[in-house]
Amino acid sequence: GESVGLHLPTLSVQEGDNSIINCAYSNSASDYFIWYKQESGKGPQFIIDIRSNMDKRQGQRVTVLLNKTVKHLSLQIAATQPGDSAVYFCAEGYNQGGKLIFGQGTELSVKP
């Protein structure tokens, strides 16, 4: 899920399929991870978060998986819908109350 240059990585899925968006984080000391969804012209919107003492957390239609060994985070969206089309950002943080560092984002496109 890392971008190069001006273009965001893009994931294109068929409506109803499951989506998996990946993210590599940089700081092994990070203890908090979060996914945001950003639609065009809007601010990032919280989706789901996870702390480093967990490997998996589920929400409504979304699941976040954390692999601390390889510093990898993924967001799974079940039964993807056209309304899920957006840019998805992962972010990492450490020291409770501190700042969040965002990844470059992945653009999800859902085909009807």
Added chain:
Amino acid sequence: DAGVIQSPRHEVTEMGQEVTLRCKPISGHNSLFWYRQTMMRGLELLIYFNNNVPIDDSGMPEDRFSAKMPNASFSTLKIQPSEPRDSAVYFCASSFTGVGEKLFFGSGTQLSVL
């Protein structure tokens, strides 16, 4: 709750002019963050405050940028003088530290410096 409120939504100005962006965080939140978003650099943290005190301003690009938080319900980000390379979307976000780092973002200010 109205969420984080930013103004203006859009700002078009000429190079050299002063620009002031405004933010009202969610009531009860004690941390406030200013981010800048561009296609080239993504979401960059400029500065954040905790209990109205600047904690980390290492992301502020240069002395032309300044931010203040005179009270718990208001913050400003000022650019003086503005330059075309400052064109971006500027987001304000707030959170309540102690229950996690989940940030709530405003709708952003689209700044265009001509």
